[in-house]
Amino acid sequence: MRGTTLRRLRLASQITFFLLFVFLLLRTEFPGSVRSAGADVRVPYPVSLFLETDPLVALATALSTASLYRHLLWAVPFVLLALIVGRGFCGWMCPLGSLHHFVGSMKSERKRGPKLLESNRYKRWQSAKYYVLTVVLVMALFGSVAGLLLDPLSFLVRSMATAVLPVLNYGLRASLDWAHELPLGPARVGVSGVATVLDATVLSFRQPHFHQALAIGLLFAFVLVLNMRVTRFWCRAICPLGAMLGVVSRWSFVQLQKHDEKCNDCKRCELHCQGGDDPIPGAIWRKAECHLCMNCLGDCPEGGLSFTWSGRPGKQTRETPQLQRRAVVTSLVAGAVGLPLLRTGPGVKAAGDPLLIRPPGSVDEEHFLDRCIRCGDCMKVCPNNALHPALFEAGVEGLWSPVLVPRIGYCEPNCTLCTQVCPTGAIWEMTVAEKIGSPARMAPDGTVQQPGRDPNRIGTAFYDRGRCLPWAMGIECIVCEEWCPTSPKAIYLVPAQVTDATGQTKTVRQPYVEPKRCTGCGACEFACPIKGRPAVYVTSAGESRSKANQFLLPENQPLQRS
Amino acid sequence: MSPRAPDDARRQFLLRVLRIGAASAGTIGLGAFLGGRSRRPEEGAATGLGRDHAVAANAALPEMVVAQGPSPQLLVQKAIDDIGGMSRFVSAADTVLIKPNIAWDRSAEEAATTNPDVVAELVRLCLAAGARSVIVTDVSCNDAESCFARSGIADAARRAGAEVVLPDTRHMRQVDLKGGTLGVWPVLEPFLDATKVINVPIAKHHSLTGVTLGMKNWYGIIGGNRSRLHQRIHESIVDLAAFARPTLTVLDANRVLMRNGPTGGGVDNVEQRNTVIVSTDQVAVDAYAAKAWWNLDVPRLRFLQLAEERGLGRTDFASLRTHVLQV
Numbered sequence: 001m002r003g004t005t006l007r008r009l010r011l012a013s014q015i016t017f018f019l020l021f022v023f024l025l026l027r028t029e030f031p032g033s034v035r036s037a038g039a040d041v042r043v044p045y046p047v048s049l050f051l052e053t054d055p056l057v058a059l060a061t062a063l064s065t066a067s068l069y070r071h072l073l074w075a076v077p078f079v080l081l082a083l084i085v086g087r088g089f090c091g092w093m094c095p096l097g098s099l100h101h102f103v104g105s106m107k108s109e110r111k112r113g114p115k116l117l118e119s120n121r122y123k124r125w126q127s128a129k130y131y132v133l134t135v136v137l138v139m140a141l142f143g144s145v146a147g148l149l150l151d152p153l154s155f156l157v158r159s160m161a162t163a164v165l166p167v168l169n170y171g172l173r174a175s176l177d178w179a180h181e182l183p184l185g186p187a188r189v190g191v192s193g194v195a196t197v198l199d200a201t202v203l204s205f206r207q208p209h210f211h212q213a214l215a216i217g218l219l220f221a222f223v224l225v226l227n228m229r230v231t232r233f234w235c236r237a238i239c240p241l242g243a244m245l246g247v248v249s250r251w252s253f254v255q256l257q258k259h260d261e262k263c264n265d266c267k268r269c270e271l272h273c274q275g276g277d278d279p280i281p282g283a284i285w286r287k288a289e290c291h292l293c294m295n296c297l298g299d300c301p302e303g304g305l306s307f308t309w310s311g312r313p314g315k316q317t318r319e320t321p322q323l324q325r326r327a328v329v330t331s332l333v334a335g336a337v338g339l340p341l342l343r344t345g346p347g348v349k350a351a352g353d354p355l356l357i358r359p360p361g362s363v364d365e366e367h368f369l370d371r372c373i374r375c376g377d378c379m380k381v382c383p384n385n386a387l388h389p390a391l392f393e394a395g396v397e398g399l400w401s402p403v404l405v406p407r408i409g410y411c412e413p414n415c416t417l418c419t420q421v422c423p424t425g426a427i428w429e430m431t432v433a434e435k436i437g438s439p440a441r442m443a444p445d446g447t448v449q450q451p452g453r454d455p456n457r458i459g460t461a462f463y464d465r466g467r468c469l470p471w472a473m474g475i476e477c478i479v480c481e482e483w484c485p486t487s488p489k490a491i492y493l494v495p496a497q498v499t500d501a502t503g504q505t506k507t508v509r510q511p512y513v514e515p516k517r518c519t520g521c522g523a524c525e526f527a528c529p530i531k532g533r534p535a536v537y538v539t540s541a542g543e544s545r546s547k548a549n550q551f552l553l554p555e556n557q558p559l560q561r562s
Numbered sequence: 563m564s565p566r567a568p569d570d571a572r573r574q575f576l577l578r579v580l581r582i583g584a585a586s587a588g589t590i591g592l593g594a595f596l597g598g599r600s601r602r603p604e605e606g607a608a609t610g611l612g613r614d615h616a617v618a619a620n621a622a623l624p625e626m627v628v629a630q631g632p633s634p635q636l637l638v639q640k641a642i643d644d645i646g647g648m649s650r651f652v653s654a655a656d657t658v659l660i661k662p663n664i665a666w667d668r669s670a671e672e673a674a675t676t677n678p679d680v681v682a683e684l685v686r687l688c689l690a691a692g693a694r695s696v697i698v699t700d701v702s703c704n705d706a707e708s709c710f711a712r713s714g715i716a717d718a719a720r721r722a723g724a725e726v727v728l729p730d731t732r733h734m735r736q737v738d739l740k741g742g743t744l745g746v747w748p749v750l751e752p753f754l755d756a757t758k759v760i761n762v763p764i765a766k767h768h769s770l771t772g773v774t775l776g777m778k779n780w781y782g783i784i785g786g787n788r789s790r791l792h793q794r795i796h797e798s799i800v801d802l803a804a805f806a807r808p809t810l811t812v813l814d815a816n817r818v819l820m821r822n823g824p825t826g827g828g829v830d831n832v833e834q835r836n837t838v839i840v841s842t843d844q845v846a847v848d849a850y851a852a853k854a855w856w857n858l859d860v861p862r863l864r865f866l867q868l869a870e871e872r873g874l875g876r877t878d879f880a881s882l883r884t885h886v887l888q889v
Contacts, residue, residue: 206705384705528789
């Protein structure tokens with residue numbers, strides 16, 4: 001096949017996979033309808049598909065948990081794919097790679113004429129990504145996949161979900177509102193039409209707000225803008241998934257053949273090279289850097305370059321990444337020392353932040369950190385905008401892992417969407433029945449027919465009586481009790497005589513919490529009419545996932561290890 | 563660089579003067595215009611006062627119909643038929659707003675939200691009576707999309723031909739409710755634009771007022787920080803009821819949430835009552851239901867008393883022309 005045809009095919013593939021990615025990300029939301037009454041609401045598409053087919057996610061979580069969660073086995077075909085076509089994924093499929101490709105193709109003063117050729121030559125700093133990969137994997141081996149912050153798919157999902165889409169939503173809504181106010185006369189129908197289309201496709205019903213959105217958004221923009229200096233800097237120098245595929249690519253079949261006799265040294269093959277892998281005759285082709293974008297084939301007017309499936313490397317080929325032994329050792333040590341250093345802080349064990357409320361179904365914190373890749377899918381899917389990227393609530397190591405902020409959104413009892421989309425089992429998949437729990441069923445003779453099951457708790461509600469209307473000011477309220485979704489309600493009211501400022505006595509209902517019923521969903525905190533710091537608030541105390549974070553003595557069973 | 567003729571230079575100079583002059587004049591003009599617009603920010607003026615949506619009384623027809631039977635759909639049909647048919651209330655020029663309770667993210671079986679069959683049947687009857695359009699909406703407490711979907715109301719109402727409107731905070735208008743407790747609050751636009759309004763509450767337990775029935779359902783037409791209303795719940799219920807004044811109240815008591823209201827959860831709090839009450843008197847419906855299923859009398863329910871004092875209806879439901887139907 002001719003180079004230009006291959007290049008068009010690649011472009012078509014990039015567009016297809018990017019659109020598929022965006023479609024799945026947009027559908028990572030409440031599906032809008034319930035299949036049948038009483039049935040659990042489920043996301044209708046495999047919305048975490050890209051993350052579940054990511055070989056780096058699979059490898060890192062396999063190292064940290066010695067297992068593969070649910071659909072992560074789907075990453076295996078992608079490893080096999082890399083054994084055939086090397087880093088073809090980077091050039092043809094990766095949605096973040098395609099974005100970099102797109103931005104990197106824009107005109108830039110830094111990359112003109114000879115500067116562009118020079119910029120596209122192989123650079124030693126491209127090895128950095130292999131050291132990044134080493135650190136990520138060593139940390140995974142020590143039980144933390146925090147390094148997957150840099151996984152390209154995790155990076156893209158998180159950035160899109162918590163920054164790009166909310167920005168888009170805000171901007172489009174503001175523009176539509178503005179357009180609605182224009183004196184357009186009958187042309188207003190057009191504005192309404194546009195609004196309808198946008199509503200049905202990209203706009204969400206409620207503007208999402210996320211903690212950390214600014215930092216995540218700026219980082220995303222920065223990484224994209226880097227392409228104006230060096231084409232696909234991220235892919236060449238940082239991306240640990242690219243590095244992993246690069247390592248695997250040494251066994252792959254596809255080989256670049258340089259036909260030196262046809263070369264007239266025009267250097268056009270360097271013009272649009274994505275990987276910085278030196279396809280130019282006279283230099284060594286770096287197989288581990290090549291994205292198989294096919295640009296060099298299309299650009300060569302003499303037909304001096306071709307790819308073969310023989311597996312036999314051409315004369316000027318280096319199949320393995322070029323690494324420095326010292327740097328490898330340094331990154332091994334960095335990973336091995338870095339994680340224990342992070343863990344010596346108070347984050348994981350010593351004194352957990354009371355506001356570190358994890359999503360329902362989350363596994364114990366230690367295991368959470370060896371699974372959570374910070375992709376933000378749970379934050380995107382939550383219909384209540386309850387989940388947010390953490391700052392230091394879970395220690396430095398827990399940066400951008402999900403934390404529930406009840407003041408912004410509470411956890412709806414009959415919703416399990418976040419447990420369905422989590423690709424790695426940090427939030428373990430759960431049914432609504434498991435989440436809500438069930439009371440014990442008793443036979444008529446008083447024996448237990450079926451033992452009850454505790455609900456999944458993410459924390460417990462506590463009162464700040466100094467701010468609570470009936471407690472502090474003798475004013476009737478009960479809103480927390482009204483919103484409490486458990487049955488029977490975890491918040492109960494006790495009538496109390498209070499004296500108001502004029503000396504008159506009156507009766508108000510004062511709220512209490514029954515901790516055995518409370519699931520920590522945060523509906524009370526969300527609804528509390530005291531704005532700002534609420535009079536009822538949830539902390540992680542009593543969360544189901546932790547054996548240690550308990551304050552009640554369990555009934556009817558010998559005390560377990562604390 | 564080619565030498566320029568002197569008059570060319572002069573022309574350039576004059577043009578420059580003109581440009582600078584125009585720019586200065588524009589800047590000064592725009593500045594003065596914007597300066598004149600400077601005012602301390604104020605809330606938009608309150609508009610769209612409440613209307614009375616009731617239709618004329620008819621001494622030959624009942625004022626309240628209590629229909630009992632297993633099929634919610636038939637109950638609505640027969641009860642509306644008995645009270646004079648939908649054509650008595652809705653005509654071709656009408657935009658009808660149907661206001662069920664869709665406050666909570668619960669399935670219909672849990673009886674925290676209005677029965678979807680009741681809503682759908684009302685939609686069909688309104689359309690059959692020739693209504694120009696029928697809108698079903700509510701300002702939910704839980705996430706609106708989830709509430710509308712899980713309650714089954716969005717689906718049922720759409721299939722019956724209604725326009726289902728998700729409550730969008732951008733589509734609220736500041737309205738002076740002119741109540742003793744409630745002044746200016748944001749009210750959902752479809753409610754303000756409707757010419758006929760049908761309130762379709764579900765009968766539920768509530769820890770503060772004992773019951774939540776028809777008049778409390780009006781909480782769902784306003785936005786803002788509603789959780790403050792509970793501090794003077796009786797007064798705010800009546801203020802809203804006085805503002806809303808529906809054409810009809812259709813109380814769904816097919817499944818009744820007897821305990822753990824108003825959110826319920828689980829079917830063990832629910833009892834089958836297989837009843838629909840239709841009335842033109844929103845106070846009488848509430849008084850009847852409170853007595854019938856919770857044995858609560860008017861003296862216990864201050865909002866009923868206040869409503870009667872405001873002339874919104876009669877708490878003495880026995881004095882109404884009432885039909886009881888077995889369907």
